[in-house]
Amino acid sequence: MILDEEVLAVVLAVTVVASVLGAALILRPEVVEPFTAIALLNEECKMGDYPRHAAEGSNLTLCIYVYNHMGKPVYYMVVYKLGSAETLPTNTTPSPQKPLASWRGVLGHGENATFLVEVPVRAPSPGAVNATLIFELWIYDTSTSSWSYTGRWAHLHVQLVSAQRA
Amino acid sequence: MKHAYWIALLLLVFCSLIPVAVGENLGGEELDARVGKLLKDLEELYSKGVGIEGLVKELNKAIDLYYNGSRDEALEVINNIEKEVQALKSVADRVALEKALIKYASVAAALSIPLVVYFALPRLYLYLWYYTRRKWIVEGGRE
DSSP, rough: OOOOOHHHHHHHHHHHHHHHHHHHHHHSSSOOOOOEEEEETTSSSSSSSOOOOEETEEEEOOOOOOOEEESSSEEEEEEEEOGGGGOOSSSSSSOOOOOOEEEEEEOOOOOOOEEEEEEEESSSSTTTSSSEEEEEEEETTTTTTTTEEEEEEEEEEEEEEOOOTT | HHHHHHHHHHHHHHHHHHHHHHHHHHHHHHHHHHHHHHHHHHHHHHHTTTTOOHHHHHHHHHHHHHTTTHHHHHHHHHHHHHHHHHHHHHHHHHHHHHHHHHHHHHHHHHHHHHHHHHHHHHHHHEEEEEEEETTTOOOOOOO
């Protein structure tokens, strides 16, 4: 045999590994770990330079980024709440504060949406000098026909100042 | 006086019916229910490999229209999407079958590469070996 048998064996071994790997890649599920994401951006829809102060009763312009990696299209809702460091949501429960505004949309798998929002800022409790702007991500559960909290949220702490100082 | 009483009563009944009628057409929950139902269909279509990017865009447009106050227009867009989804549902199974065939054919092709290499490589090597030496002249021989 002109082609050395050992060389052929090595080439075959490499080919077998490569082909099994290729087949596994074709058969693997499209999404191994489904997730959604939400991020808070500044009014130029960029990270950083977030407002630190806000006049009570004023409106703040911010930008929201939402990403869908659930392996299916999702109907999402971003819920805005005003609270404090003590009323932040957790990975499993939303903030107990009352929703003040919401924005909805549909995203296909792998798609994202970035949109500007104008939110009212006021003291979460009488006399409070700080406020926490909370944005929670909810998705519509088609099996129960109800909204469910994703465990994802973004928040921003701002110091409340008088309208003149702001 | 009696007429005034009846007119007032009729007006009261009429006014109380207006918000109910609007709410039944496209209230917030109604929109959620309709979008949710459509989404279920879109999920099914997507899982079968049907392209739904255009429908998702249209659905977003409908939601934007709804929250910008153009409720009737939003409802019309949703109705059109529902029609399109129904049309796509009828071809979804065929698309799913095609996608599955392509997928498993690709797997079969990938797994058959070692066999092809086992049989074809020595022959190819032999062919190339002789081809590159085709102009060689054998000299010498028996004395």
